Every structure is written in C-alpha cells, then in structure tokens.
Amino acid sequence: MTRYIIIGAGAVGASLAAQFELSGIDYALVGRGAQIRHIINHGLVYQRPAGIRQIRLKAFDTAEPPSLRQGDILLLTVKSQDAAEALAFWAWRTIEHSEALTVSSMPIVTFQNGLATETAALRFFPNVYGASILTPARFTETGHVVVGGDPQVAIVTVGRYPRGTDETAAKVVADLGRSDYIAETTSDIKRWKAAKLLHNVRNVLELFDGAEDERAVFSAALVEEAETVLKAAGHTFASPSERTISIAHWKIAENSGIRPGQQSTWQSFTRGVSSEVDYLNGEIVLLGRLHGIVTPHNRAAQEIAGSAARQDGFTAPLPFASLRQLAKNYLSFSTLIPSRPKAHQTG
C-alpha cells in the first residue's frame, strides 16, 4: 500500500495529514520545531468550515525521522526557501530492506508556489511531480491549522515535471480525491505553476498599509512585470478553461477563520519565520536579470520585505509610501542605464 511521507507540518502539510488520517490513507507527517512537538504530544487542532476537531496524527520530528520503505511517495510541503535543505536531508538516505536504493529513487511531489523547487528537486530525484494547490489555509498558531475551502479542502493540479503524466500522478490525484480535495492531472504542470505565480507576486502587498486604489495600481504593476519576464523566459500560462474538473461550487466559506489579506506570506511574517518572497517576487527579479528586463516593483517589494524579515517582530504593516518610493527610484535608475547590448556573434 502506498504511504505518503509529508515533509513540513504547516498549513498545507498538516491539513494533508489530517485529511489522509480521516480518509484512511497511510501517511507519515514529518515536521520540525514547536509545531511538530505539539502535534506529537497533543494532536492537531484542525479547523474546517464544518467544525473544529482535535486529531491525533502519525507525526515525526525531523530529528527522529521515520524509516522509508519501497512504495512510499514524498510530498514536499515546506516553503520554497526551505526546500533545498529538505531535499538534501532526504535524498541519500537508504530505504528500509533495500540498502542499495536511496530515497532519491522515490517519487516526490512538490507543492510549492514559485518556480524554483521542481528544478531543485530534479537535482536529486529523477521522478518529480509538481503540484499546484489553491487553498485558503492558515497556520499562525502552534498546533492549529485552519482551512476555509468549502466543500472540499483545496483544488490541486498534479503533473510530472517538466512535462507529462503517468500512473503515479494519477494515483496521487485519486488519493487526493478520496481525501476531499478536488484534484486533476495535467501533462503541462509548468503552465499551472507559472499562472499561479502571476497571482502570488501580489501576496507581498499584504505586508503593507496604504490606500486601496494605490495598492491596486502597484499590484497591477507587479503582475505586469511578472507576465513580461515569464513570457521572455518562455513560460506560458494555464487558463481556468483548461481544467478537466469543475470547481464551480468550490468557495472560501464565510466565517471559516480565514480572513482576506492574510495569505501564506503574511502568515510567515506573523509567525516571525523566513518568508517566500525571494522565491515569488525574487523569481521575477531573477528572470528579469537573466533576460535584461527591469522589474522595479518586484525588486522594491523583495528588498523591503527581505529587510523587514531580518527585524524582530511584525507587529504593524510596513509603510506603502516607502515601497512606492523605492520602486520609483529603481524605475528612474533603469532609464539611465543603456539597454543591454546584443551578444556578439563569434566564429
């Protein structure tokens, strides 16, 4: 029987474990720090629109990981900035009763927003499956995860990376479906990841104050830069009409404990842990630099969020005026720099 090894016990990972537990699907949840200690000792307080319950989970501290066996599938649910460390930690461990095989021979499913994790995983694992997950999930309090998706937990699209689909992708989708997710396979997961990044570059704005109309202008600029550089880098975007499943009745339930403006980046700041901004806005900045395109709004957002993350405590929104000014400065610098010369042809 397939067992899922869920790495990262936060909003996405702990809710997956809870859903598997409730559906009789075998799994092991591996986490770190106070969160996993709390889950091991007291269980998880799991809040969904239908109610709150305390669930005992098969949970392990990464300091004492479970041994892995043939047939296991890894689900990576840490944030992008923690993916490299987790991949290196798992890849070269041997598999129980198959000393010649390492964990890297197992399939791994990457749930991260952004575009960086799949290529990082391919460095170690030949069988990488990208998952694009749309879920209103919250982890801001130790031992407590809230999911506002209604009636299902989330919408998940899974495909082999960089392209294709196969029996493993179909198996993961079937098990997610049994566990109250709306799930589908795709043969082009890169298009879903790129389309999602167009939304996630706006997450950073939830850290800032400012008038709604000014924020809307800045938000549009973040997305426009993202679209331009992603296209320059050869990405195309999946559109909702490509879904093979209906999501018409899916919504974020009212009074579910999920509040607008408090998505995953805001949650990391609120918990005082590192944030994913370097892999969301930072991905746009990186691709811009690689393709000779300026990205002043994403750069300013990445820089201010990065500096703020180094300071203690996130108790008040960051000043939007500073963000706007820094973006303006980067925009005017860029007009002073001649555009990149075309590479000389040699030989």
Ligand SMILES: NC(=O)C1=CN([C@@H]2O[C@H](COP(=O)(O)OP(=O)(O)OC[C@H]3O[C@@H](n4cnc5c(N)ncnc54)[C@H](OP(=O)(O)O)[C@@H]3O)[C@@H](O)[C@H]2O)C=CC1
């Ligand atoms: N939250 C949401 O609603 C959504 C999130 N996503 C995406 O899903 C991914 C996961 O996000 P999310 O669940 O919110 O993240 P969380 O921060 O809630 O959870 C990640 C957990 O993984 C732990 N962790 C980090 N490194 C390791 C490691 N090496 N081994 C074991 N555990 C580790 C973290 O510990 P610590 O607390 O110590 O850092 C944290 O508890 C992200 O890419 C995010 O963008 C996508 C859609 C919605």
Ligand SMILES: CC(C)(CO)C(=O)C(=O)O
């Ligand atoms: C789907 C969305 C926007 C919702 O929470 C998300 O991806 C995130 O929080 O990062």
